[in-house]
Amino acid sequence: MTAATTTGAVPTELAHGHGGGGPAPTRTVVAYGFWIFILSDVTMFTALFAAYAVLAGRTADGPTASDVINLRHVFIETVCLLLSSYACGLGALSAERRRPGRYLVFAALTFALGAAFLFIEISDFVDMAKAGAVPSRSAFLSAFWTLVGMHGAHVTTGLVWLAYMAAQVAAKGLKPHVLRRLLCFSLFWHALDIIWVGVLTLVYLMGAM
Amino acid sequence: MQYVDHHQFDDRSPGVEQQEPTASTLTYTVGFAFALLLTLASFAVTQTGLLWAPGIPVGLVVLALAQIGVHLIFFLHIGFGPESTNNIVALAFGAWIALLVIGGSILIMANLDANMMPM
Numbered sequence: 001m002t003a004a005t006t007t008g009a010v011p012t013e014l015a016h017g018h019g020g021g022g023p024a025p026t027r028t029v030v031a032y033g034f035w036i037f038i039l040s041d042v043t044m045f046t047a048l049f050a051a052y053a054v055l056a057g058r059t060a061d062g063p064t065a066s067d068v069i070n071l072r073h074v075f076i077e078t079v080c081l082l083l084s085s086y087a088c089g090l091g092a093l094s095a096e097r098r099r100p101g102r103y104l105v106f107a108a109l110t111f112a113l114g115a116a117f118l119f120i121e122i123s124d125f126v127d128m129a130k131a132g133a134v135p136s137r138s139a140f141l142s143a144f145w146t147l148v149g150m151h152g153a154h155v156t157t158g159l160v161w162l163a164y165m166a167a168q169v170a171a172k173g174l175k176p177h178v179l180r181r182l183l184c185f186s187l188f189w190h191a192l193d194i195i196w197v198g199v200l201t202l203v204y205l206m207g208a209m
Numbered sequence: 210m211q212y213v214d215h216h217q218f219d220d221r222s223p224g225v226e227q228q229e230p231t232a233s234t235l236t237y238t239v240g241f242a243f244a245l246l247l248t249l250a251s252f253a254v255t256q257t258g259l260l261w262a263p264g265i266p267v268g269l270v271v272l273a274l275a276q277i278g279v280h281l282i283f284f285l286h287i288g289f290g291p292e293s294t295n296n297i298v299a300l301a302f303g304a305w306i307a308l309l310v311i312g313g314s315i316l317i318m319a320n321l322d323a324n325m326m327p328m
Binding site for chain 2: 031036039042049054079082194197205
């Protein structure tokens with residue numbers, strides 16, 4: 001407690017979420033706010049997960065889960081997403097260490113791997129649609145397309161956001177407000193992986209059994 | 210002193226941008242390795258006869274929860290320090306909602322199915 005008891009010294013030791021030493025750093029506040037948004041997004045996904053879990057067996061004599069699932073593709077998709085998250089983390093480290101060149105390389109890797117995931121997912125969707133496994137075919141397929149499609153839509157949004165962030169780093173450099181936006185993007189991208197763990201387990205692995 | 214180590218903040222005023230890294234390359238590498246292992250385990254459980262067949266869904270759920278934990282700790286840096294308290298409280302609330310919505314829906318619909326007259 002030496003810092004706090006010294007006369008005139010700002011007790012910065014207490015300034016981290018205890019309410020004793022002044023406001024929390026902007027970075028902490030921004031990350032907390034974005035974390036709340038992510039949790040609200042996760043809450044929306046839980047509704048879709050619940051709908052899928054309830055409707056998974058309602059196939060109306062149409063295609064079942066094991067008919068439409070290609071586990072080999074799903075495995076490649078999963079590895080792409082994990083590698084993409086890894087590259088995103090290393091990119092965040094490069095940004096924290098103020099190395100914009102390295103950040104841009106990792107951002108490009110993150111983007112490429114995310115795009116590869118999306119490409120496989122969309123080509124699988126096209127194959128399903130060609131085979132007549134469209135959302136209107138059965139309650140199972142409605143729930144499947146909504147849940148998996150919503151995750152894919154989030155990945156698409158993430159890719160657009162990532163391209164925008166790379167442009168900001170290239171144009172403005174790693175300024176504090178750009179770093180805060182990068183932090184939010186990292187949270188978003190890693191959280192999408194958590195959603196994918198749920199999709200992989202509930203939809204693909206349990207469905208293919 | 211009841212607070213954990215905050216020495217890295219000492220030379221900074223509140224509200225000023227922090228410079229300290231929140232993680233290291235090792236954190237991400239270990240997290241990635243764990244995540245990959247757990248993913249491989251999930252696929253192995255469904256593709257091989259490693260587990261007793263009726264126990265596979267339970268095994269998959271356990272592996273999924275473990276992987277979510279790995280992502281939270283190694284990628285999202287949800288720690289146990291005082292800085293994480295607010296984030297963990299929010300996360301606990303989110304997990305509670307998820308449990309209510311998913312668990313409740315499955316329970317209610319299974320009950321409805323069991324009591325419905327065959328069509």
